[in-house]
Amino acid sequence: MTNAAVHVEGQAAQHALHTYVPDAVASGAAHTKGQQHPIRLYLVVWGWLFVLSTCSYLVDYFGIHGHLRWSLILLFMVLKAGLIVAVFMHMAWERLALAYAILLPPVLVLVFVAIMVFESDYTHLLRSIFFAPTA
Amino acid sequence: MAETALTNTGTSITRPAGWRGIAADWSSDQRAFKNVSWGKAMMWIFLLSDTFIFSCFLLSYMTARMSTTVPWPNPSEVFALNIAGRHIPLILIAIMTFILISSSGTMAMAVNFGYRRDRVRTAALMLATAAFGATFVGMQAFEWTKLIMEGVRPWSNPWGAPQFGACFFMITGFHGTHVTIGVIFLIAIARKVLRGDFDRERRGFFTSRKGYYEIVEITGLYWHFVDLVWVFIFAFFYLW
Numbered sequence: 001m002t003n004a005a006v007h008v009e010g011q012a013a014q015h016a017l018h019t020y021v022p023d024a025v026a027s028g029a030a031h032t033k034g035q036q037h038p039i040r041l042y043l044v045v046w047g048w049l050f051v052l053s054t055c056s057y058l059v060d061y062f063g064i065h066g067h068l069r070w071s072l073i074l075l076f077m078v079l080k081a082g083l084i085v086a087v088f089m090h091m092a093w094e095r096l097a098l099a100y101a102i103l104l105p106p107v108l109v110l111v112f113v114a115i116m117v118f119e120s121d122y123t124h125l126l127r128s129i130f131f132a133p134t135a
Numbered sequence: 136m137a138e139t140a141l142t143n144t145g146t147s148i149t150r151p152a153g154w155r156g157i158a159a160d161w162s163s164d165q166r167a168f169k170n171v172s173w174g175k176a177m178m179w180i181f182l183l184s185d186t187f188i189f190s191c192f193l194l195s196y197m198t199a200r201m202s203t204t205v206p207w208p209n210p211s212e213v214f215a216l217n218i219a220g221r222h223i224p225l226i227l228i229a230i231m232t233f234i235l236i237s238s239s240g241t242m243a244m245a246v247n248f249g250y251r252r253d254r255v256r257t258a259a260l261m262l263a264t265a266a267f268g269a270t271f272v273g274m275q276a277f278e279w280t281k282l283i284m285e286g287v288r289p290w291s292n293p294w295g296a297p298q299f300g301a302c303f304f305m306i307t308g309f310h311g312t313h314v315t316i317g318v319i320f321l322i323a324i325a326r327k328v329l330r331g332d333f334d335r336e337r338r339g340f341f342t343s344r345k346g347y348y349e350i351v352e353i354t355g356l357y358w359h360f361v362d363l364v365w366v367f368i369f370a371f372f373y374l375w
Contacts, residue, residue, distance in 0.1 A: 060211050
């Protein structure tokens with residue numbers, strides 16, 4: 001089962017196989033090398049997440065309304081999500097093959113969002129025409 | 136059977152970077168994720184599928200809120216609390232957000248100490264993460280109790296559009312379930328770390344596979360995802 005999997009990987013995997021075999025002996029050694037970054041970086045990101053969360057809370061606290069409110073909320077949301085995925089989940093250091101495989105599909109949800117915006121506008125229209133309480 | 140996956144994470148591989156790297160990694164008949172173990176790749180793929188589940192919840196909430204002709208209850212008021220005689224809007228949710236972010240911070244540090252094979256610190260930080268998570272779930276239980284006492288039901292509420300309750304219970308309930316599972320997952324792995332399973336490569340009771348400190352990072356991926364989902368729920372459900 002293992003061999004079959006390794007064989008089809010061909011040339012490119014030969015290199016990976018090479019590095020793999022030794023750590024089957026000194027087993028686990030390779031696993032200690034995984035994603036390691038300075039603690040300081042995590043603390044800085046942690047601090048930024050606190051700042052950004054406070055900012056988005058203040059948007060509500062000061063009762064900012066309209067487009068400014070929505071754009072601020074979205075801005076802080078995207079920044080926070082980006083920091084978590086890039087640093088805490090280490091996506092910034094992964095190969096692009098993984099990053100694109102995981103990060104592109106959720107973007108397509110925006111198409112679904114667009115469809116449902118049209119759909120709910122239509123539903124809203126029908127409701128206000130035929131089911132308006134004071135009509 | 137031996138070790139079915141090539142789990143040589145972190146080893147340097149000489150492969151093209153950028154767009155060429157994507158084409159090279161994804162071209163036929165090879166493993167696409169070069170220096171990522173199967174465990175980590177599968178956790179990422181699971182998280183991707185979970186993203187779609189939460190997307191559907193938030194989308195149905197958006198559809199309900201956009202299509203209703205009755206005003207939506209103002210979350211800022213609904214989730215306000217009176218603390219020391221002062222009426223503070225949304226304060227409980229803000230505290231919950233900070234708690235969850237802190238738990239993500241301790242988790243990220245636990246991963247770091249795990250790869251340094253510092254058993255005690257790794258386990259301590261993971262247990263701290265679990266404690267933050269449990270606190271979060273506790274506050275959520277408080278929030279649910281408060282709202283139910285005030286008369287919020289999945290089909291009605293005293294303030295406006297009846298869909299509010301259904302969206303609230305579904306979205307926060309599903310997220311709370313994820314946090315609860317994460318807490319259990321964290322405690323289970325922290326116990327293994329403390330016992331030295333990953334130093335002695337003790338085989339798991341269920342899969343009979345050797346464990347590695349990488350599982351701390353994989354647990355971390357799940358935990359950070361829970362935090363990530365909360366970022367979106369906080370923005371769309373509570374602040375919008």
